[in-house]
Amino acid sequence: MGMANIISDETIEYVGILAKLELSGEEKxxxxxxMGRMLDYIDQLGELDTEGVEPMSHVFSxxxxxxxxxxxxxxxxxxxxKNAPGEKDGMFMVPRTFE
Amino acid sequence: xxxxxxxxxxxxxxxxxKEVTVAEAAQEVLDCIExxxxxxxxxxxxxxxxxxxxxxxxxxxxxxxxxxxLLAGVPxxxxxxxxxEGMRTTCSSKIxxxxxxxxxxxAVRNLEKAGMLVIGKTNMDEFAMGxxxxxxxxxxxxxxxxxxxxxxxxxxxxxxxxxxxxxxAALGSDTGGSxxxxxxxxxxxxxxxxxxxxxxxxxxxxGSSLDQIGPxxxxxxxxxALLEVIASHDEKDSTxxxxxxTDFTSALTEDVRGMKIGIPRDYFGDGxxxxxxxxxxxxxxxxxxxxxxxxxxxxxxxxxxxxAYYTIAAAEASSNLERFDGIKYGYRTAEYEGLxxxxxxxxxxxxxxxxxxxxxxxxxxxSSGYYDAYYLKALKVKALIKKAFDDAFAKxxxxxxxxxxxxxxxxxxxxxxxxxxxxxxxxxxxxxxAGLPAISLPCGKDTKGMxxxxxxxxxxxxxxxxxxxxxxxxxxxxxxxxxxxxxx
Numbered sequence: 001m002g003m004a005n006i007i008s009d010e011t012i013e014y015v016g017i018l019a020k021l022e023l024s025g026e027e028k029x030x031x032x033x034x035m036g037r038m039l040d041y042i043d044q045l046g047e048l049d050t051e052g053v054e055p056m057s058h059v060f061s062x063x064x065x066x067x068x069x070x071x072x073x074x075x076x077x078x079x080x081x082k083n084a085p086g087e088k089d090g091m092f093m094v095p096r097t098f099e
Numbered sequence: 100x101x102x103x104x105x106x107x108x109x110x111x112x113x114x115x116x117k118e119v120t121v122a123e124a125a126q127e128v129l130d131c132i133e134x135x136x137x138x139x140x141x142x143x144x145x146x147x148x149x150x151x152x153x154x155x156x157x158x159x160x161x162x163x164x165x166x167x168x169l170l171a172g173v174p175x176x177x178x179x180x181x182x183x184e185g186m187r188t189t190c191s192s193k194i195x196x197x198x199x200x201x202x203x204x205x206a207v208r209n210l211e212k213a214g215m216l217v218i219g220k221t222n223m224d225e226f227a228m229g230x231x232x233x234x235x236x237x238x239x240x241x242x243x244x245x246x247x248x249x250x251x252x253x254x255x256x257x258x259x260x261x262x263x264x265x266x267x268a269a270l271g272s273d274t275g276g277s278x279x280x281x282x283x284x285x286x287x288x289x290x291x292x293x294x295x296x297x298x299x300x301x302x303x304x305x306g307s308s309l310d311q312i313g314p315x316x317x318x319x320x321x322x323x324a325l326l327e328v329i330a331s332h333d334e335k336d337s338t339x340x341x342x343x344x345t346d347f348t349s350a351l352t353e354d355v356r357g358m359k360i361g362i363p364r365d366y367f368g369d370g371x372x373x374x375x376x377x378x379x380x381x382x383x384x385x386x387x388x389x390x391x392x393x394x395x396x397x398x399x400x401x402x403x404x405x406x407a408y409y410t411i412a413a414a415e416a417s418s419n420l421e422r423f424d425g426i427k428y429g430y431r432t433a434e435y436e437g438l439x440x441x442x443x444x445x446x447x448x449x450x451x452x453x454x455x456x457x458x459x460x461x462x463x464x465x466s467s468g469y470y471d472a473y474y475l476k477a478l479k480v481k482a483l484i485k486k487a488f489d490d491a492f493a494k495x496x497x498x499x500x501x502x503x504x505x506x507x508x509x510x511x512x513x514x515x516x517x518x519x520x521x522x523x524x525x526x527x528x529x530x531x532x533a534g535l536p537a538i539s540l541p542c543g544k545d546t547k548g549m550x551x552x553x554x555x556x557x558x559x560x561x562x563x564x565x566x567x568x569x570x571x572x573x574x575x576x577x578x579x580x581x582x583x584x585x586x587x
Contacts, residue, residue: 011463012459014466015459015462015463015466016459018417018462018463018465018466019417019455019458019459019461019462020421020424020439020442020443020446021443021446021447021450021455021458021459022440022443022444022446022447023447023455027455031455031456031459034456034459034460034517035459035460035463037517037518038409038460038517038518039460039463039473041405041406041518042406042409042410042464042473042477043406044402044403044406045403045406045407045410045476045477045480046476047403048400048403048480048483050476050479050480050482050483053479053482053483054479054482055475055478055479055481055482056478056479056481056482056485057308057478058308058338059294059308059485059532059533059534059559060294060295060340060534060559062337062338064337065334065337067334073202076201079199079201080201080427082199083197083198083199083201083427083428083429084426084427084428085425085426085428085429085430085431086426086431092426092427094426094438095435095437095438095441096437096438097437097438
């Protein structure tokens with residue numbers, strides 16, 4: 001079964017919320033087509049029997065790496081704030097989040 | 100020989116012998132950039148004044164013996180997804196157009212510790228997503244062999260800069276072939292090391308489990324030397340591997356006697372250009388003449404690597420790129436209503452089409468209801484692909500094949516059909532899924548005069564075997580690469 005048919009307007013709307021993207025009407029149509037084609041293509045993975053195969057997230061069997069939490073960098077507040085699109089009194093300025 | 104035609108190692112030797120100063124080398128590169136940049140557009144940012152000032156500082160340290168590394172004094176270019184303290188780092192995206200990092204990537208620090216001189220930041224596909232450098236928000240880079248053609252991608256600026264002699268060497272990053280494929284298209288040498296060999300600290304992440312930084316150079320000697328400079332264990336990258344065998348230049352020997360080389364039949368099927376096929380076969384013949392034992396075999400699963408890769412890479416990208424929200428750095432939309440609208444508008448206006456396409460796909464395959472069917476399935480296929488390589492390396496020391504199915508396409512031909520573009524990654528991406536090292540080196544030109552790349556793939560941590568084979572081929576082969584210094 002191809003997946004193209006499951007990419008509905010609602011799906012695109014929902015994925016847009018997850019992705020925090022606001023797509024124009026034209027972009028939404030393109031995304032529907034693109035994602036449908038891509039998922040149809042990805043569906044060929046279903047041909048492979050992966051019963052009992054462990055999902056491999058990392059190629060080496062790495063363990064969590066711990067180190068002491070020691071501050072090594074100096075105070076770079078000014079340099080860091082220079083990159084902020086909005087700044088006030090040494091802080092990041094953000095839109096009002098509570099009414 | 101003109102200064103600009105020298106290799107990085109050759110230049111370093113001249114600097115060490117006091118025949119050339121670091122300032123002269125820097126000026127030569129800046130002159131080259133001045134002459135050629137309007138043709139090729141390899142760089143996003145070059146800071147001339149800082150470069151000349153730093154050249155003096157490095158010279159002093161060389162003179163007093165404080166710096167005597169392999170490549171001390173050599174000007175090097177850095178892909179624009181590697182953070183450079185005080186120097187703009189954009190990922191070729193509008194969203195980071197004015198971002199100036201407060202720290203440098205560990206790989207960049209390693210360059211500086213070794214006395215190398217960072218010249219500037221090279222153009223790339225936006226957030227390293229692409230195979231042509233055409234998705235850059237700052238314009239395309241052109242292939243120095245033919246300006247109507249793409250340099251490959253995503254490290255297209257780095258590869259073109261080396262080929263055009265706008266630097267002596269460069270760093271790239273490789274998530275699915277982004278070092279090897281542009282190196283192949285531009286006739287230079289590029290290597291993706293074993294995952295974990297070079298710290299990813301300060302590399303702006305695309306697909307974290309796949310990304311690896313590596314060298315792009317004029318020849319194999321420079322490749323080994325630059326890899327030796329940048330490889331290090333780093334506590335700041337939890338996936339960094341502690342290795343004792345990073346003296347890669349010790350492997351620069353002409354000897355492949357008895358080396359077992361496997362040629363995956365699956366790499367020579369439909370879709371491979373006939374001239375590429377012939378050149379790669381000829382290269383295998385050269386190594387055989389030098390004493391290697393060459394044999395064909397079936398690797399299997401090759402066609403499944405692309406869907407598995409794009410699922411995993413898109414999933415990781417959608418998560419990694421969440422940080423671009425218009426708060427702490429980067430682009431913020433001019434008008435908005437409230438916080439969430441600000442996030443959405445900033446991201447939608449700041450990201451380009453290919454980046455949005457992958458974020459959408461990634462968000463979908465990670466969403467509840469589809470996670471198992473897509474993301475987990477891809478991780479299981481990744482395990483099968485890794486197993487196929489393990490089986491191959493039980494029989495062979497290295498694998499040999501093409502880098503890409505064709506030579507560089509013309510500008511504007513690739514982006515219209517994403518799946519067709521993704522198919523171009525078929526020979527490179529499984530290497531990233533399996534964490535393996537692989538090198539791309541020139542093995543001839545096609546009748547259009549475009550360079551063809553040979554790919555050698557090694558087992559994990561076997562870079563030295565790759566370097567030995569690549570060096571032997573380079574010495575034996577009459578075919579060379581990079582555009583301006585050497586000819587075929």
